[in-house]
Amino acid sequence: MSTPTKYLLDESQMPTFWYNIVADLPKAPPPVLHPGTLQPVGPDDLAPLFPLELIRQEVSTEREIEIPEPVREIYRLWRPSPLYRAHRLEKALGTPAKIFYKYEGVSPAGSHKPNTAVPQAFYNAQAGTKRLTTETGAGQWGTSLSFAGQLFGLEVLVFQVRVSYDQKPYRRAVMETYGARCLPSPSTETEYGRRVLAQRPDHPGSLGVAISEAVELAAQREDTKYALGSVLNHVLLHQTVIGLEAMEQLQMADAWPDVIVGATGGGSNFAGIAFPFIGHGLRGGAKPRIVAVEPAACPSLTRGKYAYDFGDTAHLTPLTKMHTLGSTFTPPPFHAGGLRYHGMAPLVSHLKELGLIEATAYTQTQCFEAGVLFARCEGIVPAPEANHAVKGAIEEALRCKREGKSETILFNLCGHGHFDMAAYQKYFAGELKDETYDERELAMALAGLPSVPEPA
Numbered sequence: 001m002s003t004p005t006k007y008l009l010d011e012s013q014m015p016t017f018w019y020n021i022v023a024d025l026p027k028a029p030p031p032v033l034h035p036g037t038l039q040p041v042g043p044d045d046l047a048p049l050f051p052l053e054l055i056r057q058e059v060s061t062e063r064e065i066e067i068p069e070p071v072r073e074i075y076r077l078w079r080p081s082p083l084y085r086a087h088r089l090e091k092a093l094g095t096p097a098k099i100f101y102k103y104e105g106v107s108p109a110g111s112h113k114p115n116t117a118v119p120q121a122f123y124n125a126q127a128g129t130k131r132l133t134t135e136t137g138a139g140q141w142g143t144s145l146s147f148a149g150q151l152f153g154l155e156v157l158v159f160q161v162r163v164s165y166d167q168k169p170y171r172r173a174v175m176e177t178y179g180a181r182c183l184p185s186p187s188t189e190t191e192y193g194r195r196v197l198a199q200r201p202d203h204p205g206s207l208g209v210a211i212s213e214a215v216e217l218a219a220q221r222e223d224t225k226y227a228l229g230s231v232l233n234h235v236l237l238h239q240t241v242i243g244l245e246a247m248e249q250l251q252m253a254d255a256w257p258d259v260i261v262g263a264t265g266g267g268s269n270f271a272g273i274a275f276p277f278i279g280h281g282l283r284g285g286a287k288p289r290i291v292a293v294e295p296a297a298c299p300s301l302t303r304g305k306y307a308y309d310f311g312d313t314a315h316l317t318p319l320t321k322m323h324t325l326g327s328t329f330t331p332p333p334f335h336a337g338g339l340r341y342h343g344m345a346p347l348v349s350h351l352k353e354l355g356l357i358e359a360t361a362y363t364q365t366q367c368f369e370a371g372v373l374f375a376r377c378e379g380i381v382p383a384p385e386a387n388h389a390v391k392g393a394i395e396e397a398l399r400c401k402r403e404g405k406s407e408t409i410l411f412n413l414c415g416h417g418h419f420d421m422a423a424y425q426k427y428f429a430g431e432l433k434d435e436t437y438d439e440r441e442l443a444m445a446l447a448g449l450p451s452v453p454e455p456a
């Protein structure tokens with residue numbers, strides 16, 4: 001008798017709430033600080049950038065937050081997403097482990113990002129916002145917000161990191177198809193962009209710079225708000241729909257994970273799959289190992305410092321305590337553009353400090369090798385970002401093989417790579433380089449961290 005490959009839920013089984021891990025943590029996360037006063041920020045400080053409901057979610061300690069019906073209605077376009085058992089990958093690896101993956105590439109944008117883009121657009125439209133500004137690395141977030149903004153009648157302006165703007169012209173075409181305007185960052189449309197270009201006309205851009213540009217414009221106009229695709233508590237909250245569904249699906253498969261693996265850029269898809277399981281463990285349930293996989297060229301969790309830092313390069317954002325490479329750090333160009341961020345979500349960083357998660361880093365060629373094996377076994381071509389999770393899961397499966405253990409591994413296949421085939425072409429041509437970041441630049445960026453006195 002063969003075991004099923006695919007575990008599907010009915011629309012009626014889609015979660016009706018998001019899960020807020022803050023309710024179950026043994027220790028509250030450190031406060032977000034105002035950069036001028038170094039005092040905890042209040043809702044008023046965030047109001048120029050975000051609608052009130054998202055600010056409420058950002059600071060909420062409630063365990064369950066209801067998903068509004070208009071959001072659920074749009075989620076139903078692709079949710080519940082499928083959970084697969086990777087039988088052929090298991091066989092190719094010769095592992096006794098069971099490998100399951102949750103596939104978020106079925107969304108219109110091809111990744112997990114619409115899970116938060118849709119509620120963010122919804123709450124903004126409800127609050128009377130007319131225009132959203134944002135940044136995008138690989139183009140996934142810009143695409144998702146363009147799609148969501150269109151559904152709720154919002155104008156969307158996207159600052160796309162220069163290298164990815166040049167490498168991925170099709171991403172811009174998709175954003176424009178959804179009705180958004182897309183500019184390469186650094187751009188000449190903001191004061192900060194012009195300043196960066198004056199210093200370095202060929203600046204490749206970074207998420208930190210693009211965030212500064214988007215925040216600068218949002219802060220200037222009453223009808224314009226800013227939307228962030230990762231890092232913030234409310235973004236991680238919205239992504240928990242992934243893990244909540246996976247829990248139901250694993251029960252259908254009569255399985256429960258011993259290990260959960262996710263790729264980490266800003267931390268949102270990782271949190272999305274892992275937090276509901278971590279919370280279950282904190283409330284007395286089984287405690288799986290949780291492994292975050294990041295790029296060796298931008299290793300905030302494994303090489304960064306846990307310290308207060310700015311979220312952007314121009315220092316317009318509040319200070320959050322997180323694993324950071326320093327807000328002035330510009331990672332070398334590599335193809336997982338969605339993972340090129342200097343910081344890590346404060347909640348993910350806090351969990352790392354509490355010892356609730358582990359972190360590991362791999363180079364891009366290691367990850368592409370894993371992604372190609374996965375595609376050949378399972379048929380889905382993963383996004384370069386998702387290849388990090390694939391690599392992490394394969395390493396766990398090989399460990400199980402060495403140790404003769406039939407553990408259950410769950411990973412999040414956060415997106416497909418159909419817009420990233422140029423990177424695959426380079427990989428096959430042997431042209432993909434494992435560029436390492438400049439140690440001196442990292443040391444300088446870390447030396448430039450803002451000094452914040454430890455609370456007494």
Ligand SMILES: *Cc1c(COP(=O)(O)O)cnc(C)c1O
Pocket residue numbers: 111112113138140141229230231263264265266267268269270338339383385386414415416
């Ligand atoms: C944006 C993106 C990421 C990185 O963002 P997280 O917030 O860490 O999830 C990872 N994978 C894909 C496919 C993305 O689009």
